[in-house]
Amino acid sequence: MAALAETLGSDRFPAALRQILSQCCRFDSMIISRYEGALPPVSLYQDLDELQAAITVEFYASGPYLLDPLYQACRNGCSPGAYRLMELAPEAFYRSEYYRAFFRKISISDEIGVLVQDGAERWIIVSLARFSRRQRFEAADTARLNAAFPVICAAVRRQWGQAETPAAGFKQPDWEDRMQTFGSGVLSPREREVVQLVLQGHSTPSAAAYLGIAEGTVKVHRHHAYSKLGIASQAELFSLATRHLAGAG
Known part of the structure; x- marks a missing residue:
């Protein structure tokens, strides 16, 4: 935790955050995005190769994000914290168009979203994924992440958070x-x-x-x-x- 605090405000912060999160659960990739209302997400950090990033970050931001269960949970008033994707996804997730058009293309077996609220309409989501053929996340993984969530939340908001008041004249889409x-x-x-x-x-x-x-x-x-x-x-x-x-x- 001390290492995390020491790297605040620097480009070393994502690596320190990754190390802290990896002590809570094992994962293969980490993507951090900021969401503001219905606007496309802003990528803050990702550790993917160029091809993976083109699909998982760029294509996702072109529209599929709007039907992402993690994003929808934020928009629908979910409490901040760590959640396994299937805790938030609809019953027929594997038959949904989001799954067919996007999720199955990114070659991951499971995902955890660490949902950090940064204002009435702003969220920062830390997405932790395991690649295909890897074991799915368990309840114990999110339990450990939630135990550390207050520190993680404070650090993420300090690193990437924005002012509470939106720009003058800006109206958040609902x-x-x-x-x-x-x-x-x-x-x-x-x-x-x-x-x-x-x-x-x-x-x-x-x-x-x-x-x-x-x-x-x-x-x-x-x-x-x-x-x-x-x-x-x-x-x-x-x-x-x-x-x-x-x-x-």
Whole structure:
């Protein structure tokens, strides 16, 4: 901990932070990003090679981040701390468009997010990942990280945190409000509910259970929604939704 304090404000801080975190749990890569409202994340640190960084950092920031369970947890009022990805992901995560379009491409087996709040709409996420074919993280890993979280949080905010007051005239976009307007004026209320559940990773059975309707009815609503939006696949839905959520559509 003393070494961490000594490196504050220097380019040696990420290495010191990595050493402290590695004493809590074993991981293969560390990515640190700052999130502000619905704006694309700013990469603060990553230890990937050039190809991995192009997919995991650059492509992620182009839109997939908006459907990342760690980011959504921050936007939805999750308490700061360390969480395994699957503690925050929806039930049908492995059938979600986020998984298909992004997560499975980055060749990791599991992820822990250390969520540090830096203001009402600002978060810094320290992502710890294990590469594919490695053992998944266990509850004991997040328990050790959470035991050290007060020190980790204070150090991360001291190194990369920003002033509490946003720039004059800056209005933070609201993820939930923008999500609620996706398809507005085009889709029926029920079609919009189905589309939002699909984007969040729900399967047809889980969406049907959530809405209290038949699975066949969910499929009909989804088909009608795709037709009205002029798309034919979940990949196209993902692209359209991320552009809307980012304010480009």
